[in-house]
Amino acid sequence: MRIWPTNPFENVLLTRGEGCRVWDEDGNAYLDLLAGCWCTVLGHGHPRLTEAVREQTTELIHAGPPFLSDRIHQATGKLAEILPPALDRAVFLNTGSEAVELALKMARAATGADAIVAIARSYYGATTYALSLSEAGRAVGWLPPVGSAVRIPAPDCRNCPAGENWPCNEFPCLDPLRELAERKDRTVAAVIFEPVLANAGVIVPPIGYGSRLRALAAELDALFIAEEVTTGMGRTGRWFGFDHEEIVPDIVVIGKAIGAGFPVAAVVTTAEVEARCAGGLTHVQSHQNDPFSGRLAATVVSILQEEGLVERAASAGDYLLSGLKALQSRQTCIAEVRGRGLMVGIELQPAWSSRGTTVAQRLLQSGFIVNYQPHNTAFRLLPPYVISTPQMDEFLEAFETVLSSLSE
Numbered sequence: 001m002r003i004w005p006t007n008p009f010e011n012v013l014l015t016r017g018e019g020c021r022v023w024d025e026d027g028n029a030y031l032d033l034l035a036g037c038w039c040t041v042l043g044h045g046h047p048r049l050t051e052a053v054r055e056q057t058t059e060l061i062h063a064g065p066p067f068l069s070d071r072i073h074q075a076t077g078k079l080a081e082i083l084p085p086a087l088d089r090a091v092f093l094n095t096g097s098e099a100v101e102l103a104l105k106m107a108r109a110a111t112g113a114d115a116i117v118a119i120a121r122s123y124y125g126a127t128t129y130a131l132s133l134s135e136a137g138r139a140v141g142w143l144p145p146v147g148s149a150v151r152i153p154a155p156d157c158r159n160c161p162a163g164e165n166w167p168c169n170e171f172p173c174l175d176p177l178r179e180l181a182e183r184k185d186r187t188v189a190a191v192i193f194e195p196v197l198a199n200a201g202v203i204v205p206p207i208g209y210g211s212r213l214r215a216l217a218a219e220l221d222a223l224f225i226a227e228e229v230t231t232g233m234g235r236t237g238r239w240f241g242f243d244h245e246e247i248v249p250d251i252v253v254i255g256k257a258i259g260a261g262f263p264v265a266a267v268v269t270t271a272e273v274e275a276r277c278a279g280g281l282t283h284v285q286s287h288q289n290d291p292f293s294g295r296l297a298a299t300v301v302s303i304l305q306e307e308g309l310v311e312r313a314a315s316a317g318d319y320l321l322s323g324l325k326a327l328q329s330r331q332t333c334i335a336e337v338r339g340r341g342l343m344v345g346i347e348l349q350p351a352w353s354s355r356g357t358t359v360a361q362r363l364l365q366s367g368f369i370v371n372y373q374p375h376n377t378a379f380r381l382l383p384p385y386v387i388s389t390p391q392m393d394e395f396l397e398a399f400e401t402v403l404s405s406l407s408e
C-alpha cells in the first residue's frame, strides 16, 4: 500500500523534530518556518507539552460524547482567561475544518437564515460546507455549494479595485455588503471573517476593517464569526486576530495552535447564540470534548501565558518583518513584505512569479521549509513562536543568497 497523493509531497522523508527544526532520514536538518501546517507553535518536543501528553494518555484519553471530564472543564477555564467574557460556551473538536462547519451550523440554527458572507480568496477548510465557501472550493466542479454564499472582495489594499490609497478609511471592498444591508432583500446567517487572510498570500486588512465588517453583520442581523484557525492563539502577536480591534464576535473558531501539533480545535460562542439555537442544533462527533483535547488545550494556553509566547510572536514578527524589509531594499524582485505577528507574506514582482517555486525548492535543499503560492506570487512564513533571533537571521541570509543567485 502507498499514500494516495491527494496533495503534492516534497521528496523528503522526515524522521524527527526538536524545537524549530526537523530532520530527514539522511540526518539533514531543516528549519521549519511553517510550524508544520502552522500548528507546532511551541516547536517540537516542548517538555511541558510532552509530559502532559504522557500523563494524560495514562489518565484518560477519550470519554465518549455523553461524558464530560475535569480536563475539559480546565480547558474551558483557560479559554475564558483569554477570550472576552461574553464568549462562554465552548465545544472542543479536532480540526479547523470541523470547527468551521459547526460554527456555520450554529449560525444557521440560531438565525434561521441560510446565506453566509465570505471573503473572496479565503480558505475555510476541507469539509464540504467550509470548502464550498472557500476560493479553493469554487474550482471543484463536482462539489455542490451548501446553502447560499455572498462573496465580497478581499481587503487587498495593494490591489484595491477602487484605487484607494493606503491606509484606507472607506473600505470600498465592503460596498457590496453595504448595498446588501441597505436592500435587506436577503437573510444572512453569518459573516465569516479571517482577521489576516492566510490563503490569499497573507493579506493583512488595515485596522478598522474588522470593526466595519462587524457593524455591517449587525445591520444584516447576521452573526459575526471570527475564523481564527490560523490567526488565533497568538499567531498575530495578540491572543486572537480580532483583538487588534475592539470586536467581540458572536462565534470564534479556533484550530491549529491550540493543539500545538495535536489535532485540537474549538468553537466558542455566547449564551445568547446557544439560546437561539435551542432545539435546533445537535452535533455529535466521536472525539468531541475528549479529555485528551482538553488537557492539550489547557496546557498550550498555560505554556503560551507563562512563557510570554504571544508577546514573543509579536516581537519575533517585528524582527522578521524588519529583516525582510531590509532585504526588500536590496532585492528588487520583492514587491511587498507584509504581516502581523508571526504571520508573514513576501510577494514577488510579477516577472518572478515562475521563479518563486525554484526559490522555495532551493531553500528546502539548503535546509529551510517555506511555502510559496504561485497564484499569489507570495511566500508564506508562519514559524513556531519559539523561533530564535539567530534562526531568523539564518533564514534571512539563506533567502538573500537564493534570491541573489537567481537574479544573476
Ligand SMILES: Cc1ncc(COP(=O)(O)O)c(C=O)c1O
Residues within 6 Å of the ligand: 037, 094, 095, 096, 097, 098, 100, 123, 124, 125, 126, 194, 198, 199, 227, 229, 230, 255, 256
Ligand atoms: C484559515 C483556515 N481555516 C480553516 C482551515 C482548516 O483547518 P484544518 O486543516 O485543521 O481542518 C485552515 C487550514 O489551513 C485555515 O488556514
